[in-house]
Amino acid sequence: ASDKILIEVQPFSAHKIEAPSNKVETTLSELRAHYLFMYRMRRMEIAADMMYKAKLIRGFCHLYDGQEAVLTGIEAALTKQDSIVTSYRDHCHHISRGGTIEEVMAELFGRSTGATKGLGGSMHMYNRKANFYGGNGIVGAQIPLGAGLAFAHKYRKEPNVAITMYGDGAANQGQKYEALNMAALWNIPIIFVCENNHYGMGTAEWRHAKNSSFYTRGDFVPGLKADGMDVLAVKQVVSYAKKYALEHGPIILELDTYRYHGHSMSDPGSTYRSRDEINAMRTERDPIERVKKLLLANGFDAAELKKMDKEVKKEVDDAVEKAKAAPIPPDHWLWKNVYAAPANTELRKVDGGYNTPDYDPEYKN
Amino acid sequence: ASDKILIEVQPFSAHKIEAPSNKVETTLSELRAHYLFMYRMRRMEIAADMMYKAKLIRGFCHLYDGQEAVLTGIEAALTKQDSIVTSYRDHCHHISRGGTIEEVMAELFGRSTGATKGLGGSMHMYNRKANFYGGNGIVGAQIPLGAGLAFAHKYRKEPNVAITMYGDGAANQGQKYEALNMAALWNIPIIFVCENNHYGMGTAEWRHAKNSSFYTRGDFVPGLKADGMDVLAVKQVVSYAKKYALEHGPIILELDTYRYHGHSMSDPGSTYRSRDEINAMRTERDPIERVKKLLLANGFDAAELKKMDKEVKKEVDDAVEKAKAAPIPPDHWLWKNVYAAPANTELRKVDGGYNTPDYDPEYKN
Amino acid sequence: SEMTVRDALNSALDEELARDDKVYILGEEVGEYQGAYKITRGLLQKYGADRVKDTPITEAGFCGIAVGSAFAGLKPVCEFMTFNFAMQGIDQIINSAAKTLYMSAGQISCPIVFRGPNGAAAGVAAQHSQCFAAWYSHCPGLKVLAPYDAEDARGLLKAAIRDPDPVVFLENEILYGQSFPVTPEVLDKDFTLPIGKAKLMRKGKDLTLVAFSKMVGYCLTVAEKLSKEGIEIEVINLRSIKPLDRETIVNSVRKTHRAMFVEEGWPQCGVGSEIVTVIQEHAFDELDAPVVRVTGAEIPMPYAANLEIQALPQIDDIITAARKLAKK
Amino acid sequence: SEMTVRDALNSALDEELARDDKVYILGEEVGEYQGAYKITRGLLQKYGADRVKDTPITEAGFCGIAVGSAFAGLKPVCEFMTFNFAMQGIDQIINSAAKTLYMSAGQISCPIVFRGPNGAAAGVAAQHSQCFAAWYSHCPGLKVLAPYDAEDARGLLKAAIRDPDPVVFLENEILYGQSFPVTPEVLDKDFTLPIGKAKLMRKGKDLTLVAFSKMVGYCLTVAEKLSKEGIEIEVINLRSIKPLDRETIVNSVRKTHRAMFVEEGWPQCGVGSEIVTVIQEHAFDELDAPVVRVTGAEIPMPYAANLEIQALPQIDDIITAARKLAKK
Ligand SMILES: Cc1ncc(C[n+]2csc(CCOP(=O)(O)OP(=O)(O)O)c2C)c(N)n1
Ligand SMILES: Cc1ncc(C[n+]2csc(CCOP(=O)(O)OP(=O)(O)O)c2C)c(N)n1
Ligand SMILES: [Mg+2]
């Protein structure tokens, strides 16, 4: 299983930088890990979809299925000392940064055992210890935030980068350009990752972006484009970008990907794109199928794969059940952690009374 | 005086567009008009400087001396049906759009005869009838506003463009990039004019912009760079850009210029740049001297020039005196034109009473 | 007949687009997608892409473009998918739209409507639940409207579009699907409501309840319930938060001597604090008890349903407070 | 000894930069130019370009970068040249800085100070004169401070920088050059003031005057003057607008039975409306007269000096209102 497998990924397109080699090495055990991780994400998001339809989840819920290779490839190239921040489409980041599927499901159900104790919901998951800074509901806001995370790495002279992930729609945001300029002026080790899934909500990229070659839109900031449906391509380009960013500062990666579901649960996802398009993606470019084929072609045991699948399904089913059984947050949690130093602060309640809030990040009291 | 004079201006630099010819034609009478207009601006700004120092002007006051060729060249290429909007550095625009020096001085003195009746002050002059939309104190805000003006021209199928003028500092603003994208998607006839005077307040361009070739920063939007100290170059490039914008949509012009004064009156303007640099600009690139030399070299009567200068000085002196003598705005003007339809509106006064505001754009009552 | 708030808004837009070709709509997903909340359904098909413009997700930019076009005399209706996102463009709303008529000495007006859902929806957590009524109504130069029912929605939106000033039009997502009775008059294509006038929704002698948007419905329910206990509540629907109809409020309080304000937004410097202040300024000697405000809890909005409920005024909260106040 | 507010702020920044290497400053012209208003004078030279960072004029971007770095544990002091410009970045202040601790269930705090001049200066007209105290204090998750004198400036700024929460620190340009007496205690490098506590500036039995920032000075002058007429005014300097020290205010009103609030900002949903409301909620029965507010006029700021004067509370306005109130 540790034998090297040589693979040619789709060549990278480059803007003001030399592209890395498209010949990558992998092993069966690495492929196995990618497969497992992506399949876990996939099953989790499918479960979320079902639970939403069963009305166990409220509000917005943005699913990541189809895009799994992006995050998987990124994490394969980073350490947990590298910081990451993303948009509202953040369930899988919670997992990749060390959280559990149960925590995600419990959060979606609004339970006290959730990723953010039922306070944050679908769009607001974090893992401070593993340098995952959210989950952000405001399109584009995570871009300067990510530059700020990278700024901190540099300020503290740490050998780490930050990654900010945003969509093709967000790529038009002015704050992206402001962040690019400062990141370049200050040589901040930030990787701007544009997850181009070709639609910002219901708007196709050509309708929202005059130039939809997003890797070229940094002007003075170099960019690379990779197949975001191929975890090995993503890993390769992110490894290369991390090295570049630590030495030279910002770089943009455009990762060409696709979301299978609608934008959020209220969007059927089929009015502004054709069923054919979606089906073609699923059959021709699915990131999980791609790794599965590679595994089998290189002699991985099909039975073992089946077993893995079964285990994942069980993990997700169990997570859903446990999350369902978990208690809702107690009422007094409402008043926790509005401030880290709540001295002299009283917060007004609906009834006109006041509450003395506390700072209790462990939710002990 | 109507004999054609052929001149080679500095060649234009181009981004994603073919540059116009740098061979331009002019006449003595055109040169005379440019000279006169620029000299009027120059003397007005010098007067404003003196009056500020004499404490007749309050608050911010941003002078345009050094940059006269930019506006003069622009206006020579446009009609008053083309819209224009600029930053706080707007005194001269009031003149170029048909206002008087007296109105500018009176505004600076806070008089009722001022460009905006003493309400707006230095940064807020307008001429709606001549399609001058201000004067804006917020860096960058005039950029999408300008695109909106152009949008209106297109919406009404008028054969006109809008021009938005902003500094090198403002060129980093995110809203510029947002406006560029929409202008390009919608083919809005807008000319983005970056007046590159090489400093945003005390920050040199290389310290605030990673790429200070501002004409190239529109990515998909073409750009041209011209010598902004040469009125004929400016006129040539703006004429070309107007034609382009009407046919194809947005275009960026970077006009290389210089402000002689500090950023505003509180800035001596000499801590972040050398006296040598300023002197070199004045002696080698002064836009007025350039035209003066051309006039004389082509046989314009030196005595006539002297007479013009004298008349301009008198015009400015008279304007200052008249403005000084003008009445301050009456108290009740405080409550006019907060709303165009003030029905049912009462505005609270300092003393807790209420005022019934009126809409009175002629200030008749 | 009955009409949902969604249809009321949609028909108002439709009629105003038909009436005045200077009116156009822009915003994210307003066209091909038919509106994130379907308020603009059918309008792209009817009026074409020049008048119903899909924008990229660039609020600062499209808000500024809209304002610029209004300076030039067009009448944009600028949709924010929710008002939370308008913060990215708020500088253009305040510094450009609200102040330019004054700064230009009356030369340049700004006939624009900024509209979209405001405040809490259901389960959308802290970044998507903020009420901006207090912020916008703080600022002279703006008018701020908040419809409650279908009549309000039609009458106020049509008035807002015809108005020559910048209007911030605060809708409520939860009300979109709610149906209300409408008279033929309300359905008339020239039906408008006056800006700056509140509506007395229900007469009563014991207590004045003031609210806007969704909370008007809660107050009406409370009034019905407490009526059975013999407490007769007068309910005022603000409709217009700026200008504020002080007269209607104060006249009611002069009669009832007891007043209460309900809002979903945060308390400090909220709309409620202004209403309380206005009442005590104008009817201090008429008051039998302090004016009461029932507001959203002073916290970012939590996600979990059980917590969210406690973060927002519920009918029972209003009943409890009203009963207590009536007895004072 | 005496100290200007400028020097108080400058020395506070200097000491906190020296004390904690996580503290850094960023903003426009804070470095080489020494600060647009010279608040950061000398700091670039002393601490270097890594800790005193000049930014381009891109408020949304640098505000977001600052917030991100605070999430990661740095302690940025983010200067806005004036708070008017912070509107370009206000989404990051509200949606990222203020709400993330709560949304992240206590995981990610945001130790940041947003500072700069707020409100009216002299002759800078409508776009450069807005007071944002009401807006920011509306929002839970933020703390909002406004110093009046040199003691406040030092004690509050140092407390703000050491505080683990996002603090909006509202200065006043006109006060920068003003000198105030300072004790050795105030000059101590560990001098801080508690956030959330108002300061009783002057005792009095007839009337309570509450204010923040520059208006505190006006109120003190008025108190001196009216003292000669036999009216003894108690003056409260809020210092902290959020959290609000209700206790100090209400205790004073319980004693004087008459209260008045003065601010330069606009009235509707202003800080004054909150203060009036709090007083009537907590001391209604103690009041001998309605609480009075004296505020900036409800208009965009005009430029001309004679109009500007009328748009802002003057000492005479406060005297007139106080005299009237004392007699009620
Ligand atoms: C500033 C802002 N405007 C609008 C929205 C509403 N909104 C949420 S996601 C979204 C589409 C984003 O598309 P894209 O950036 O391509 O990311 P994707 O959802 O495809 O991952 C929109 C319009 C928002 N959350 N924030
Ligand atoms: C959003 C915003 N930030 C900061 C300021 C303060 N300010 C006014 S002008 C200026 C410099 C602008 O430089 P540039 O764009 O190059 O124009 P120039 O003054 O050189 O014409 C700054 C920082 C402002 N008015 N608006
Ligand atoms: Mg997308």
Ligand SMILES: [Mg+2]
């Ligand atoms: Mg400049």
